[in-house]
Amino acid sequence: MVLKTLDLLGPLHGYGIARRIEQISGDLLAVNQGTLYPLLLKLEHEGAIASDWGTSENNRRARFYRLTRAGHQQLQTETRDWEQTAAIIARFFDVKGEDLS
């Protein structure tokens, strides 16, 4: 989700990412926002994202995260993986009793 958000909106700071995810999921996803940061650091450590200092919309100094090339690739693989998984699950739900008989 973090990668997709960054892919869609370009460089963003941590608070911004948290807000976006909140918005996109329509407040349905009620995770602790705090868990976002370890994830960001981890992704950065793995090289999927990179960070620079920048100035946020309300003039605060903040760290902006952006997607790297490796991050793009990872996003693509994970998107594919997810689509596959979703498709498989979906087929299970689509199956009707008479199809199997």
Add this chain to the structure above:
Amino acid sequence: MRSLQRFFARLSNLAARGRADRRLREEMDEHLAQQTADNLRAGMSTAEAHRQAVLKFGAVEAIREEYLTELSLPFIWTLSQDLRYALRQLAASPGFASIVILTIALGIGATTAIYSVVDAVLLHPLPYPQPEQLVRIENDFPGIGARDVFLSVPEWKDFERSGIFQYVAPERSGSVNVTGSSQPTRIQFKSVAANYFALLDVKPELGRVFDPNDPAPGFNLEVVISDGLWKRDFGADPHILGKTLRLDNDPYHVVGVMPPDFHDQGRTTDIRNTEIWAACGFSSLPSPPPARGARRLRTAIARLKPGLTVAAAQSRLDVLVASLRRQFPADYPPESAWTVRLLSLGDTVIGNVRQPLLLLMGAVVMVLLITCVNVANLLLARASARGREMAIRQALGAPRLRLIRQLLTESLLLSLLGGIAGLAILFFTRKLLLQMIPAALPRLNDISINWTVLLFALGVSVLAGVFFGLAPALQASRQDPIHVLRQEGRGSKGSKSQTWTLSALVVTEFALSLVLLIAAGLLLHSFWDLFKVRLGFDPENVIAVKLWLPAPNDPNTDIYGTPSHQAQFVRELLRRGQSLPGVKEIAVGSSGSIPLNHDNNLFPLVLEGSTTRSNLPHQVEGSSVTPEYFQLLGIPLLRGRIFTETDVENAPTVALVNEAFARTWWPYDDPIGKRMKLGRAADSWTTVVGVVTNARTESLENANIPQIYLSSWQRTDKDLAIFLRGRLDPAKLPQQVRAVVQSLNNELPVFGAKRLPDVVSGSLEQRRFSMEMVLLFALTALLLAGIGVYGTISYIVSGRTRDIGIRIALGAQRKTILQMVLNQGLTLALAGAAVGLVGALIVSHLMAGLLYGVSPSDPLTFISLTAVLVIVALAACYIPARRAMRVDPIVALREA
């Protein structure tokens, strides 16, 4: 692969974790600030805005911790945490820590010291490549009770051709007069086959060794010398190669110098210190080729073909021996049952030190175990003092495993520190310790603190740490926190299982120390018996000095070649020696007549009228002496006569025998006048003219070794000893004797002066060493066990103060309390003694070979030492028992 990658990434994170942590915190603070700002904008109050932000964000610290765990290796992180905590704990109680570390240091230091000896002597007895291929070859004739008889040249050649060995090298050790330098010297010498160094696979430091294919039948007049001789006598002359040395008047030239770490192999220290090697074909051209029955080659060593085990080689050799027996029935009659044995060369070098060394190793391991038990006791007592801390940790949710781990980290830290301290002590005292080791120990020079020894010390430290840390750790973590916390501050804190563990440890300690005490007691008993043994000769005020008459390769140039010539020299020597200051008596004998010299001076023996074939003789210890020898050493004549001045070269050959000889060979007859042959069949008959009493001149342990004495006037033994009795000055005497000898012939070296009382005590040196060491270990063990029982009983008493207070308040007699506590100690001691007695019986039978004059289950030793142990236990219990007796019921009950 992935997990390995992650491992390294995490390892590198260890360093970067501080930075990452800071980053995370900054980001989270930033997030909270923004959220709060947004909330404020939405119209919340400041406090409410912050509260809502935090709520939405979640538990900051938990997230952080989880992240850090994820980032690094929890194992190392916990370890470093535990280590830091353990160090703080030790620093907080330096007294406790130093006592524990010192105890462990002593245990591990002593164990490592003995191990370094075992490592050099038993585990690496041979400093040559592929030592497992090296064997010694021994000829046996079990049919006639002859073991390790000599080899003959044809047998040697047969073995070389057999395809079993890469090389076979006979060797003959002795010493040789080296002349040419300022003072003629006596050097340990070995004539070896030309392939000797190729067999051992060693390279010289200078020059070359002998050509293994050298066909020279006799000596090829080349010698290789040791580094020690090169440096001592030739000042490390770089142009030594090609120089001439005169050995027993024959010129040899030096072709090589062995490196300083090269030591010869052999059964005795003398042989291992050989300094000159000469190549020899063991046959010479003018003489006929050596016969199969002419056994002249004292010993032979060999290197097996690669891949052949000793057992496999032995079975192939057995086949060869069987076919040779069929081929030469005259030389190997069936009744002699000729066999050839292959012995691992390492084992023959180690010889009889294996058992004492293993005993020492066992003893020191027991001391180490006892130190571990003691430390465990200390830790247990401390663990109960820290019961509250553990209980709180547990109550706060620390898993049990985590507590055990923390306590084990502490004990491992202690044992490693102890190990390091032990090694440090060892390192600084090593010179002193090495001096304590008997000089006769093989490979003494190679004992060192090397990697194997360091690794051993590390391993022992870790094992010890786990061993003494496990019981207290388990104990501490097993407590029920609620119980402990509620109990805290009340009187009785010792739980039942804790007391039980303590008692079991003390019983172990007692058992181990009793085993050691009994072993030491038996050794002490043996040593004392040997020390007090009736020698059968009087060594007091006697000094023996050695002398060697040269034996040149050409008999015609030998000026001492006939008994008459030699007798003339010896008589003149006796006459001049008599006038030396302080000399009352003087005698001369062959070097075999020096008491307890541990040389084998075996003569082949054929008795008149016996059916034994002449080429397969019995062997008997013998020496040649002048008539004064018996008077001088105080060996009385029983029957017949001593040699006289008429027993000379052309008179009939005569001999004296000792009682043991007479009893062995002529149990029912009068030995006087009996005849026998010594040596080859061609020799003339020797007549027994007298019997002397048994003297323990061959072995202190055994008085009944048959011995024969020949007349010096009738022999040409080259190795002579001069015996002098009187008020002598041991410092000046060697010089005085040298002056006398060299006034007769200035090319004769005089060496090896020794006081006979020193020789006697020296032959006990190895025994004394193992006895003293085991005794030292046993006393240490006893002391530690005493401290252990003292600590345990004190602990139990302090735990029962309230209970004792109540008893006294209810009217118990103080004496009864004293008895009660002493009984507790006594029970432990008796339980320990029971286990220890069984252990001691097993151990004492294992070491039966080291005992003399005392049975391995000597009741006196067993009972008296058990009594000692019980007394020590009671004494150790007495102090806490008195404290228990003096408990003031009012104070005890109020405090509780």
